[in-house]
Amino acid sequence: MNALHRAGLRPDLTVIADNVARGSSVLDVGCGDGTLLAALRDGQDCHTRGMEIDAANVGRCVARGLSVIQGDADKDLAFYPDKSLDYAILSQTLQTTMRPDKVLEELLRIGRKAFVSFPNFAHWRVRTSLLWNGRMPVTRLLPVGWYETPNIHHLTINDFRALVKERGITVEGRWFLSGDQNCSAAAANFRAEHAVFLLSRGD
Amino acid sequence: MATAPIIPTENRFLDLDMPLMLDGGQSLACPRIAYETCGTLNAAKDNAIFICHALTGDHHVVSDHPKTGKPGWWVRMVGPGKPIDTDRFFVICANVIGSCMGSTGPASLSPDGEPWGMRFPVITIRDMVKGHIAVLDALGIDSLYAVVGGSMGGMQALSLAANFPERTRAVLILASTARHSAQNIAFHEVGRQAIMADPAWRDGNYYAFGKGPEKGLSVARMAAHITYLSEAGLTEKFGRRLQNREEKTFGFDADFQIESYLRYQGLAFTDRFDANSYLYITRAMDYFDLAEEHGGLLANAFARSKARYCLVSFDTDWLYPTAESRNVTHALNAAGLPVSFVELSAPYGHDSFLLDVPALDRVVEGFLG
Numbered sequence: 001m002n003a004l005h006r007a008g009l010r011p012d013l014t015v016i017a018d019n020v021a022r023g024s025s026v027l028d029v030g031c032g033d034g035t036l037l038a039a040l041r042d043g044q045d046c047h048t049r050g051m052e053i054d055a056a057n058v059g060r061c062v063a064r065g066l067s068v069i070q071g072d073a074d075k076d077l078a079f080y081p082d083k084s085l086d087y088a089i090l091s092q093t094l095q096t097t098m099r100p101d102k103v104l105e106e107l108l109r110i111g112r113k114a115f116v117s118f119p120n121f122a123h124w125r126v127r128t129s130l131l132w133n134g135r136m137p138v139t140r141l142l143p144v145g146w147y148e149t150p151n152i153h154h155l156t157i158n159d160f161r162a163l164v165k166e167r168g169i170t171v172e173g174r175w176f177l178s179g180d181q182n183c184s185a186a187a188a189n190f191r192a193e194h195a196v197f198l199l200s201r202g203d
Numbered sequence: 204m205a206t207a208p209i210i211p212t213e214n215r216f217l218d219l220d221m222p223l224m225l226d227g228g229q230s231l232a233c234p235r236i237a238y239e240t241c242g243t244l245n246a247a248k249d250n251a252i253f254i255c256h257a258l259t260g261d262h263h264v265v266s267d268h269p270k271t272g273k274p275g276w277w278v279r280m281v282g283p284g285k286p287i288d289t290d291r292f293f294v295i296c297a298n299v300i301g302s303c304m305g306s307t308g309p310a311s312l313s314p315d316g317e318p319w320g321m322r323f324p325v326i327t328i329r330d331m332v333k334g335h336i337a338v339l340d341a342l343g344i345d346s347l348y349a350v351v352g353g354s355m356g357g358m359q360a361l362s363l364a365a366n367f368p369e370r371t372r373a374v375l376i377l378a379s380t381a382r383h384s385a386q387n388i389a390f391h392e393v394g395r396q397a398i399m400a401d402p403a404w405r406d407g408n409y410y411a412f413g414k415g416p417e418k419g420l421s422v423a424r425m426a427a428h429i430t431y432l433s434e435a436g437l438t439e440k441f442g443r444r445l446q447n448r449e450e451k452t453f454g455f456d457a458d459f460q461i462e463s464y465l466r467y468q469g470l471a472f473t474d475r476f477d478a479n480s481y482l483y484i485t486r487a488m489d490y491f492d493l494a495e496e497h498g499g500l501l502a503n504a505f506a507r508s509k510a511r512y513c514l515v516s517f518d519t520d521w522l523y524p525t526a527e528s529r530n531v532t533h534a535l536n537a538a539g540l541p542v543s544f545v546e547l548s549a550p551y552g553h554d555s556f557l558l559d560v561p562a563l564d565r566v567v568e569g570f571l572g
Binding site: 049067 | 511513537539541542543544545546548565566569570572
């Protein structure tokens with residue numbers, strides 16, 4: 001699948017866009033400047049809406065004609081009705097929330113399915129950086145120092161697998177990415193820089 | 204310095220040939236509504252934007268104010284090439300009923316030839332909107348491209364969207380609320396009591412005496428003006444600086460710049476606004492509770508709406524704080540409507556929506572598309 005290079009989309013967003021059904025309704029939590037939402041609206045006729053914490057980004061989204069609410073994933077998801085959307089998307093945002101587990105539950109309450117992508121803290125480059133330098137890793141995907149990073153809950157792919165298992169959440173799909181290449185599930189916790197999961201709750 | 208280009212506007216009156224039925228149970232026989240238009244209505248009549256003005260505003264959005272000679276109150280937002288672009292859109296603004304700038308209000312003559320005074324029926328925000336709808340009907344506009352309003356204008360825009368959902372396709376609300384809070388009502392009551400405590404008010408029958416309750420109206424405006432600004436803004440602009448003097452006078456003259464400023468604002472207001480209009484319009488705002496009108500649940504107010512919405516609040520606005528805009532946003536979300544919301548940072552308090560906030564221009568322009 002060479003679709004990983006969709007124009008202007010990060011590899012994880014490309015995976016998500018490729019797997020969202022045409023014409024479905026989508027909430028992107030932490031939608032940034034609205035790149036994914038605009039791609040889903042324009043390319044796949046999706047009914048899109050977004051939530052974003054940064055006012056300047058919300059302004060950019062509104063200027064693109066997107067419907068985006070300034071809000072905080074930790075607090076403001078509560079105002080969305082149950083199962084009101086086909087997909088709730090949380091890309092590269094889980095590790096910045098106060099309570100990732102509660103945010104995950106909210107995504108699955110609001111959306112019939114949820115896409116979650118996050119950077120893998122067990123990637124070999126992170127491990128070696130910590131092992132050899134004894135310092136919090138600063139890598140291509142985690143470029144900000146420990147004291148100012150928005151990533152307050154680092155996690156690994158195996159951590160996430162354990163959480164969804166413990167909560168009885170169904171994994172409908174998963175993709176592991178190293179750069180813009182896919183890598184196998186078996187070696188993912190060591191080799192993947194980030195992961196994308198498609199989740200549902202069978203109730 | 205070159206003079207500002209004059210933007211062509213039309214100021215017109217609409218004299219209704221039937222009574223306006225009011226929420227209070229009374230009706231207003233054949234009211235007059237003053238309005239201004241700017242730009243050109245296209246053949247399909249689908250490029251109209253209706254702007255709703257605030258408490259002491261009027262329909263002179265871009266044209267000079269007839270009494271003060273000052274430029275229209277929203278020239279920085281509305282005009283050719285501006286965020287509300289009159290090269291593309293046909294902009295309409297109507298003076299609300301109850302006001303004193305051309306539409307029928309308590310200073311207008313009643314059918315008996317005398318000014319209405321306090322015999323004027325109490326009106327609501329929805330009654331004002333009924334007047335706006337009459338203007339749209341007269342212009343043959345079935346559906347607006349957008350309705351836009353800040354502060355009390357935002358209340359009208361919400362009321363229009365809720366009560367006449369087929370009449371607009373987009374709704375832009377700035378620094379507003381879906382209901383007046385106890386604090387909002389409290390400040391208005393201070394203003395009303397100041398007017399009524401002035402002996403020159405004469406139970407509202409001051410028109411024949413050539414002089415109204417100017418002191419009372421002035422105090423009402425002073426109190427209200429404070430609520431439109433932020434504490435930080437006041438400190439930055441005035442601090443504790445003294446007015447044209449080196450030392451305190453140990454008297455009750457306007458020693459401080461802020462006192463002098465407020466006195467000037469209060470006095471200037473009495474030159475352009477009718478005290479009874481101030482009573483009626485503040486009352487209409489206090490009565491506003493959009494959820495109450497729709498069974499107590501705000502989301503129900505928008506059940507028939509198909510419009511897209513955008514709400515903007517300002518971080519220093521303590522009169523209609525961000526929580527009020529969020530409340531509306533959540534209701535619209537629950538109603539399944541496309542809605543955007545953003546809190547912008549600006550130092551000017553509630554008045555920010557009228558002042559130079561470039562981020563607001565971008566949001567307005569972006570939302571209108």
